[in-house]
Amino acid sequence: MTIASLIATPSELTDTASSKCAIVLMTRIRLARNLAGNPFPGWAREGQRGVVFETCREALAATPQMKRGLNVAIDELSDLEKQILVERHLISRELSGAKSAAGVVISRDQTLSVMINEEDHLRIQVLRAGFQLKKTWNAINDLDSALENVLDYAFSPSLGYLTACPTNLGTGMRASAMMHLPALVISNQMEKVVRAVNQLGMVVRGLFGEGSDASGSIFQISNQTTLGESEEEIIKRLGSVLNSIIEHEQNARAKLMESDAAKIYDKIGRAYGILQHSHLLSSGEAMNLLSLLRLGIDLGLFPDESRSVIDRLFIEAQPGHIQHASQHDLETNQRDILRAERLRAEFAAFAKPDFSRNSQN
């Protein structure tokens, strides 16, 4: 598979076939792994990194999961291609800034991606639409075991998998869910939630990880600690934290609808109008408008099927995707014109909101 065909193919997050659900947009798990006897990427010399890169690439290419997938070095990709992979959550910003002897292997269906020579020799990731911690864990566990057949992982019986940063020691696992929490944001409860979640040993971040903002009311919630608990225990604990956040979001929605339905309907109706008729849209504004429509779908104002359209646009309205669709180099302003054009076209055919249905869930 080439990068061009990968970009042209819908990903797990943009494909209408994968299951989409309210509140949890996607589940993601990553494992940090390193090869015994080799310095970590940040400390290794160029030549040493090259050897690790080739070893890992070969091992990955031989797994059934990565059959006919994409297998590229980072310096073979253009800046725009890297940006698109970041927007699809398939590589990190850190990897896209790497020089040489680093790369990524991505499965054909774009649910599995393995970064080589990022912070660790291997960063294995599985990503699935919706709330699917168990399935995601099983998939990543299988791929990890397949790799273990041929790669000698750096491992200590007492400290677990050895990672470049001691904060990832032990399981080397970060499990996370991308959550859409508009009602908690509108009712100013997010700060409280963040604090409570932190106390439970979980971390809240923006859409694109560390340091990114939470445009579109989308947050990433993941485990903070990796040592002293098994993978299953961490996943179970994360699952129960996520469930209680879902409950809080649902309560906040119910409360908003009870006390101020007109305000919520107004926000959603206006968002719909802007998406249908605007001529200049920044990606931040687009995210926020799309977020309101997703809330509208959850509230029963739009048909359920339209949820996958919104989830696709969350990704396709990102700067890299807009740029790629135009085939030209664009200034920010031109991109905003194109984004608005693109969304006008999408929403011309979108169902009208039905405010008479008073269903709440």
Added chain:
Amino acid sequence: MASPLKCDLCSKPATVHLTQIVNNKIHKVDLCEACAQAKGVTDPSGFSLSDLLLKASLNPEAASETMRCEHCGFTQNDFKKHGRFGCPHCYETFSAMLEPMLDNMHKGTVHTGKVPQKALERKNLHDRLTQLEVSLDDAIKSERYEDAARYRDEINQVKQAFGAKLAR
């Protein structure tokens, strides 16, 4: 009264005492006013305790004698700069420094999760073979031919039993 607490970062008298409970575990830091400001402790949203503790355990005084990883040349000062280690072996080299850090950083200090069983078997086997080959050499050199024959048989056995796994 006991002598006043020192700042975990710079050893000046500490005036800010912070306690956070994460994972039912109590984490305490003592800081002087300047460090508390600089680390954003006063701003509850933008403050990472684990990051701070990581640096606190690297108090420059404690790091005065520089340890060096014999495998990759990484030093304690390098860790202070990057917050990451040089190679897997560094975990042994710097274990004394690491232990108190882990307690603050994680839920426990001992791994209880997945074990790369096949990779470990392969390693054990490899170690066993190396050991047998050395013994075999020794036996031949000192003309203990009966022992040598025994080692040779054992080597063959081990190789056969795990033949497939050694293929790579």
